[in-house]
Amino acid sequence: MSDTTSAGKAIKVSVTGFDLINKPMLNKGVAFNESERNTFRLHGILPPHIGTMEEQIERRLKGMRSFATDFERYAFLRELQDSNETLFYALLVRYIDELLPLVYTPTVGEGCQHFSEIWRKPRGLFLSYPNKQRIRDILADPRFDPVRVIVVSDGERILGLGDQGAGGMGIPIGKLSLYTACAGIHPDLTLPILLDVGTNNTERLSNPLYIGWRHERVVGAEYDAFVEEFVEAVVERWPDILLQWEDFAGSNASRLLEKYRDRLCTFNDDIQGTASIAAGTLLAAVNVTGVKLTDQRIAVLGAGSAGCGISNLLLRAMVDAGLDEDLARASFYLVDRNGLIVEGMEGITPAQEPFVQQRDAIDTWVLEKPYQVGLLEVMRNAKPTVLIGVSGQAGAFTEPVIREMAKHVQRPVIFPLSNPTSRSEGTPQHLMEWTDGRALIGTGSPFSPVTWNGKTTPVDQTNNSYIFPGIGLGVLGAHARRVTDGMFMVAAKVVAAMSPTAQDHNGRLLPPVDQLRAVSLAVAKAVARQAQADGVADPCDEATLDQRIQSFVWEPKYCPYELVPPC
Numbered sequence: 001m002s003d004t005t006s007a008g009k010a011i012k013v014s015v016t017g018f019d020l021i022n023k024p025m026l027n028k029g030v031a032f033n034e035s036e037r038n039t040f041r042l043h044g045i046l047p048p049h050i051g052t053m054e055e056q057i058e059r060r061l062k063g064m065r066s067f068a069t070d071f072e073r074y075a076f077l078r079e080l081q082d083s084n085e086t087l088f089y090a091l092l093v094r095y096i097d098e099l100l101p102l103v104y105t106p107t108v109g110e111g112c113q114h115f116s117e118i119w120r121k122p123r124g125l126f127l128s129y130p131n132k133q134r135i136r137d138i139l140a141d142p143r144f145d146p147v148r149v150i151v152v153s154d155g156e157r158i159l160g161l162g163d164q165g166a167g168g169m170g171i172p173i174g175k176l177s178l179y180t181a182c183a184g185i186h187p188d189l190t191l192p193i194l195l196d197v198g199t200n201n202t203e204r205l206s207n208p209l210y211i212g213w214r215h216e217r218v219v220g221a222e223y224d225a226f227v228e229e230f231v232e233a234v235v236e237r238w239p240d241i242l243l244q245w246e247d248f249a250g251s252n253a254s255r256l257l258e259k260y261r262d263r264l265c266t267f268n269d270d271i272q273g274t275a276s277i278a279a280g281t282l283l284a285a286v287n288v289t290g291v292k293l294t295d296q297r298i299a300v301l302g303a304g305s306a307g308c309g310i311s312n313l314l315l316r317a318m319v320d321a322g323l324d325e326d327l328a329r330a331s332f333y334l335v336d337r338n339g340l341i342v343e344g345m346e347g348i349t350p351a352q353e354p355f356v357q358q359r360d361a362i363d364t365w366v367l368e369k370p371y372q373v374g375l376l377e378v379m380r381n382a383k384p385t386v387l388i389g390v391s392g393q394a395g396a397f398t399e400p401v402i403r404e405m406a407k408h409v410q411r412p413v414i415f416p417l418s419n420p421t422s423r424s425e426g427t428p429q430h431l432m433e434w435t436d437g438r439a440l441i442g443t444g445s446p447f448s449p450v451t452w453n454g455k456t457t458p459v460d461q462t463n464n465s466y467i468f469p470g471i472g473l474g475v476l477g478a479h480a481r482r483v484t485d486g487m488f489m490v491a492a493k494v495v496a497a498m499s500p501t502a503q504d505h506n507g508r509l510l511p512p513v514d515q516l517r518a519v520s521l522a523v524a525k526a527v528a529r530q531a532q533a534d535g536v537a538d539p540c541d542e543a544t545l546d547q548r549i550q551s552f553v554w555e556p557k558y559c560p561y562e563l564v565p566p567c
């Protein structure tokens with residue numbers, strides 16, 4: 001038993017030395033000091049050298065760098081997380097630039113694809129369909145008493161890689177690693193969950209090593225009943241829980257969000273977190289282009305969860321900035337697999353409905369096929385100032401599309417947001433070449449700096465990692481009862497205010513990744529205030545609020561252990 005949330009103070013434990021070594025949150029490896037080795041009878045179990053965390057960081061860094069591939073580095077880091085969690089976070093926080101792409105996007109994608117092959121130790125919970133009756137029992141484990149945040153996925157839309165079944169667990173684990181690394185939320189307060197409702201991925205199903213429930217996906221009423229059972233059990237177990245939905249496919253994402261957003265403190269990261277970082281990056285781009293938000297024309301490739309979420313938040317921002325709502329709606333051009341979404345088209349989803357283009361608005365357009373308007377035709381006729389890719393279609397921002405866009409706009413704003421790298425709609429190098437270096441770029445996955453005309457510039461990562469850790473910290477600090485749209489708007493504004501472009505109009509669009517801790521704290525403070533303003537958290541003075549937020553920020557440092565004699 002332990003009290004691991006009181007960082008800094010001595011921690012009282014009543015376990016054996018062997019347990020200390022085997023519990024990732026308590027283990028210190030060779031950094032157990034002489035007195036701890038005496039108290040917990042660790043002599044002999046550990047080699048004689050008493051190390052420091054600094055040395056351990058160096059050793060792990062060297063080990064990690066010695067691997068040939070990022071996937072091996074991912075597996076090495078996951079193993080460290082499962083053996084010495086404090087060291088894992090100390091390393092991650094110190095070298096966040098280098099390690100973020102390994103524990104998170106893009107490498108986490110391969111981590112999910114090969115999850116079964118590298119599975120070693122349990123982390124989080126697999127709630128499998130055949131265990132439907134046992135959900136409450138599973139959640140009841142006292143180990144989970146401190147849990148305050150859950151990230152849940154059903155593995156069906158893992159990044160742009162499709163259905164990964166139980167392997168999708170890599171995503172909740174990766175997202176929650178960022179809650180700790182970027183927002184400082186203690187690992188014991190977090191719980192990754194995978195709803196294992198089967199998979200339609202034939203490769204996974206036929207892999208003898210697959211660790212998930214070997215069954216085709218449960219759908220329809222049975223799926224809904226399973227999710228309902230899960231949510232009810234979660235709320236019963238932790239009435240104040242923050243529940244983040246992640247990487248659900250197609251209509252499930254928006255349907256489940258609408259169903260549950262007024263029943264508990266919950267949000268969908270792909271819809272709302274993504275919208276916030278896309279809006280934040282666009283607001284930063286406005287500082288450079290000088291084109292006001294209300295004058296933007298926005299083309300979005302992929303009108304699914306992210307595409308509709310982004311369009312909704314930008315629409316609200318335009319209306320807040322004074323634009324008439326109908327005019328604002330008409331500035332959006334959503335292009336899905338059957339082309340531009342136009343009135344009368346079959347299969348328009350409720351989330352797409354507000355952004356349907358009127359037939360008469362495109363009557364004057366020169367079209368090759370009158371009933372299927374492609375991205376190139378949107379570029380030629382609508383002359384968008386912004387192009388956002390959330391389609392999961394690699395290379396969809398083709399040379400003709402980008403050259404056409406660049407003909408009509410001085411500084412085209414182009415965000416290929418699909419992940420991982422292999423699914424990006426375009427590479428920064430191509431986008432710079434095809435716009436003669438005029439593009440302002442934000443990508444979902446990290447890219448190397450891009451060189452144009454002898455000048456090398458870093459590429460900004462328009463990823464919801466700038467948003468969700470701060471949302472979580474703000475919600476916890478404010479004791480918010482619900483997650484509101486206003487929180488995502490304010491988070492976007494905070495990111496834009498922290499953008500180097502706010503000071504220097506030639507600066508990069510986003511604060512660099514190594515400032516994610518500062519960004520998350522600033523987002524958290526604004527989100528907590530927004531929670532009070534929206535009436536979903538009780539009021540208190542600013543200093544108290546900031547103190548409450550700060551009390552959730554854990555630093556990955558070892559604390560001395562003292563033995564509590566078992567009573």
Ligand SMILES: NC(=O)c1ccc[n+]([C@@H]2O[C@H](COP(=O)([O-])OP(=O)(O)OC[C@H]3O[C@@H](n4cnc5c(N)ncnc54)[C@H](O)[C@@H]3O)[C@@H](O)[C@H]2O)c1
Pocket residue numbers: 157158159160161249250269270271274277301302303304305306307335336337338389390391392393417418419420423443444445462463464465
């Ligand atoms: N950068 C980020 O922070 C971030 C956040 C969320 C999602 N994403 C990425 O965005 C992508 C989509 O995510 P989502 O949650 O919206 O998925 P989704 O499945 O809800 O939506 C994808 C949409 O793209 C459409 N599509 C498929 N092929 C197309 C084509 N050839 N042309 C036009 N549209 C096409 C689909 O019909 C669907 O509507 C994924 O690759 C994901 O990794 C990035």
Ligand SMILES: O=C(O)C[C@H](O)C(=O)O
Pocket residue numbers: 105158159160247269270418419444463464465
């Ligand atoms: O996971 C990411 O990197 C961002 C986003 O949530 C996605 O699904 O692509």
Ligand SMILES: [Mn+2]
Pocket residue numbers: 159246247269270
């Ligand atoms: Mn996601």
